[in-house]
Amino acid sequence: MTPPPAGAVRPPTVAELYRGFFHAGARGFGGVLPWARRMLVDERRWLTAAEFTDLFSLCNFLPGPNTINMTIIVGARFQGPRGSLAALAGILTLPVVAVLALALLHDRFGQLPGIDAFLRGLGAAAGGLVLATGLRMAVPLGRTPRVLAFLLVTFAAIALRRWPLVPVLLALAPASVLVAWLRRA
Amino acid sequence: MSILVTLAVRFMSLSLLAVGGVVTVVPEIHRLAVDVHQWVTDARFTQLFVIAQAAPGPNMLLVTLVGWHAAGLPGALVATAAMCAPSCTLSYFVARAWDRFRGARWRRAVEAGLAPITVGLVLATGWLVARGAQDSGWAASGITAVVAGLVVFTRVHPLWLFAAAGTLGLLGVV
Numbered sequence: 059m060t061p062p063p064a065g066a067v068r069p070p071t072v073a074e075l076y077r078g079f080f081h082a083g084a085r086g087f088g089g090v091l092p093w094a095r096r097m098l099v100d101e102r103r104w105l106t107a108a109e110f111t112d113l114f115s116l117c118n119f120l121p122g123p124n125t126i127n128m129t130i131i132v133g134a135r136f137q138g139p140r141g142s143l144a145a146l147a148g149i150l151t152l153p154v155v156a157v158l159a160l161a162l163l164h165d166r167f168g169q170l171p172g173i174d175a176f177l178r179g180l181g182a183a184a185g186g187l188v189l190a191t192g193l194r195m196a197v198p199l200g201r202t203p204r205v206l207a208f209l210l211v212t213f214a215a216i217a218l219r220r221w222p223l224v225p226v227l228l229a230l231a232p233a234s235v236l237v238a239w240l241r242r243a
Numbered sequence: 244m245s246i247l248v249t250l251a252v253r254f255m256s257l258s259l260l261a262v263g264g265v266v267t268v269v270p271e272i273h274r275l276a277v278d279v280h281q282w283v284t285d286a287r288f289t290q291l292f293v294i295a296q297a298a299p300g301p302n303m304l305l306v307t308l309v310g311w312h313a314a315g316l317p318g319a320l321v322a323t324a325a326m327c328a329p330s331c332t333l334s335y336f337v338a339r340a341w342d343r344f345r346g347a348r349w350r351r352a353v354e355a356g357l358a359p360i361t362v363g364l365v366l367a368t369g370w371l372v373a374r375g376a377q378d379s380g381w382a383a384s385g386i387t388a389v390v391a392g393l394v395v396f397t398r399v400h401p402l403w404l405f406a407a408a409g410t411l412g413l414l415g416v417v
Binding site: 123157174193206209 | 261289319329348359363384388391395410411
């Protein structure tokens with residue numbers, strides 16, 4: 059990683075990393091990413107917009123929870139392993155407590171009339187939102203035979219056939235990367 | 244094998260398989276939690292997905308809730324930590340090397356090759372989450388389709404759609 063550019067604000071301390079990501083996590087309804095960007099680029103100016111975009115493409119490439127990976131990388135960049143742990147703890151503290159509290163509330167009050175029906179409505183909408191996200195992600199990929207074939211086979215294997223992820227990924231990922239490699243030769 | 248060990252092993256392997264984020268392994272979490280280990284029912288899984296989305300924070304909180312259902316608070320903490328540890332360790336070391344390979348041909352091939360698979364997995368997640376809400380027939384499918392259409396073709400904020408869908412649920416439509 060490159061060091062922060064000259065003229066940037068001084069690097070955040072371990073405690074500041076914890077607090078910064080604590081706030082991003084606490085505000086992150088519907089995903090932390092927009093809030094993390096606001097915190098890192100606009101409010102605290104720990105990263106420039108271009109640095110954030112680079113970071114984002116790296117986090118998309120890495121496996122695992124994207125925003126969690128981002129906390130690790132940003133923390134490491136400024137304060138090494140301790141920075142990573144502080145940023146990770148920061149982004150998880152409040153959300154983990156909040157989601158467990160919500161689940162407990164649902165356990166206690168879920169039998170009340172209406173709650174289940176309300177959540178069923180939300181579930182149908184949540185499925186639609188995720189489908190829409192997938193469709194939007196599909197657009198910039200283009201409609202080449204390679205893209206369509208691997209997209210549809212993945213969907214059919216996982217959603218319709220309900221096959222386990224590991225063998226499906228082991229078969230499809232190397233094949234797709236290989237075809238992409240040959241196409242660009 | 245105790246449940247905590249099962250949770251740790253399962254989610255640690257999922258951590259490194261989640262190409263494109265946790266949303267891509269939701270179908271696999273569904274398979275493990277509903278079909279293989281029977282920690283939760285199909286309908287409960289969709290409820291947990293909704294609760295995880297309703298809470299602030301990263302969208303991996305579904306993992307926390309599945310762990311909690313399987314083994315209480317220790318399960319929640321073990322599942323959360325297991326989902327983070329391998330990919331965080333990898334991120335820590337890969338971040339140092341990544342910039343050197345900007346524009347490298349293998350890096351572009353890997354990105355282009357993984358992209359359609361990631362999208363296929365995201366669509367599979369949407370499919371399974373929607374299915375968990377469909378017990379009551381075509382009305383729920385209608386909500387799913389309308390929400391998907393509005394999000395793709397308009398700029399309406401998803402929270403309004405969620406409020407409307409929840410209200411339709413309360414009114415007994417789904």
